[in-house]
Amino acid sequence: MEIIVDLCNQHHGSLSELKRMALNASISGADVVKVQLIDSEKHFGTKDKKYRDVTKTQFFELTEFCDQHSIELMATPFDSERLKWILDAGIKRMKIASRTVREDRSLCESILGLDIPTIISTGACALNEFPFGFSENIRYLFCVSKYPTYLDDPLLKIMPSRFSESGYHGYSDHAIGIVPALKAYLNGAKILEKHYTSSIFSQSNREKGHLGSFDYESLKQFKDLIRQFDIMEAV
Numbered sequence: 001m002e003i004i005v006d007l008c009n010q011h012h013g014s015l016s017e018l019k020r021m022a023l024n025a026s027i028s029g030a031d032v033v034k035v036q037l038i039d040s041e042k043h044f045g046t047k048d049k050k051y052r053d054v055t056k057t058q059f060f061e062l063t064e065f066c067d068q069h070s071i072e073l074m075a076t077p078f079d080s081e082r083l084k085w086i087l088d089a090g091i092k093r094m095k096i097a098s099r100t101v102r103e104d105r106s107l108c109e110s111i112l113g114l115d116i117p118t119i120i121s122t123g124a125c126a127l128n129e130f131p132f133g134f135s136e137n138i139r140y141l142f143c144v145s146k147y148p149t150y151l152d153d154p155l156l157k158i159m160p161s162r163f164s165e166s167g168y169h170g171y172s173d174h175a176i177g178i179v180p181a182l183k184a185y186l187n188g189a190k191i192l193e194k195h196y197t198s199s200i201f202s203q204s205n206r207e208k209g210h211l212g213s214f215d216y217e218s219l220k221q222f223k224d225l226i227r228q229f230d231i232m233e234a235v
Contacts, residue, residue: 001185001226002170003029004074004095004119005196005219008036010209013051015058017198019065025196026071028216029223034074034095034193035062037082049206056085063089074119076100080107092116095193098123098145098172101131108132119191121145121172127158130167141193142184143172148212149180156180163188174212178222185226 005025011017022033037059040049054062059075066073076095077083086094093116096108102124108131111118117137123145125131130140142163144155156175160166163184170191171184181192195213203210214222 001189002031002191003219003223004032004034004191004193005030005214006034006036006076006193006209007196008034008054008209009049009052009207010195010197010202010213011052012202012207013053015061018054018058018062021196021198022062022066022071022073023069024198024216025214025219026069028214028220030196030214030219032072032074032093033066033196034076035059036076036078036097037085038078039082043078052207059085060089063091077107077111078104080110083107083110087114094118096120098125098143101125112138119170119193121193122168123172128167134167139169139191140167141170141172141191142166142168142189144174147174147208149173149175151175151177151179159184159187160189161187163190174209176211178214178218178225181222182225185229 007018007021025033035054037054040053041047063073074093074095075086075091076097077086094111098121100107119139121141121143123143142159160168170189173181173194195209197210197213197215200210200215
């Protein structure tokens with residue numbers, strides 16, 4: 001299973017925190033780190049979340065930092081300007097957010113027209129709805145877009161029981177703890193995306209991703225558990 005961790009918006013608007021999180025996530029077991037590139041004032045109509053936005057300068061500095069430490073960086077663009085940042089930075093893979101699938105078909109088509117590997121979250125879609133069809137470069141993630149997702153949420157119960165027999169390659173997880181992610185692994189998911197935080201106790205109305213995130217210890221625990229499952233399967 002490939003583990004992708006989303007650093008946004010758990011970095012409190014700090015570039016140094018982004019770098020620290022990227023390095024710690026990589027050490028504790030992440031295969032890829034990811035950031036979201038958004039103009040929050042434009043998208044949400046308020047300046048309340050503007051402090052979280054990753055600026056162009058910050059993004060390119062983070063890209064350089066990740067290159068220096070051999071950490072793969074992905075990004076999720078929310079407009080065409082930030083898509084260009086990603087292309088100029090030489091990022092090899094992209095992510096389309098559930099919000100963008102629902103609200104900006106044109107941006108989605110621009111990204112998919114680049115013919116590069118792209119992961120698509122389906123939190124705004126019905127079960128088994130794959131809005132852009134299938135191709136070699138598209139990977140869909142089953143997703144419940146609730147921050148956080150509680151373990152008794154009925155939408156978790158419709159997670160594919162066999163990912164290999166569905167159109168989903170993996171799971172975008174916003175749930176508290178690691179049990180839903182483990183279930184996805186045991187059900188055959190090949191990709192896991194989950195937010196990452198330095199502290200789950202930083203949850204607030206402006207930063208709703210912390211409670212449903214990995215931290216250093218829980219990511220390390222998850223990685224160790226799936227490694228043990230892999231050993232058992234190989235016996």
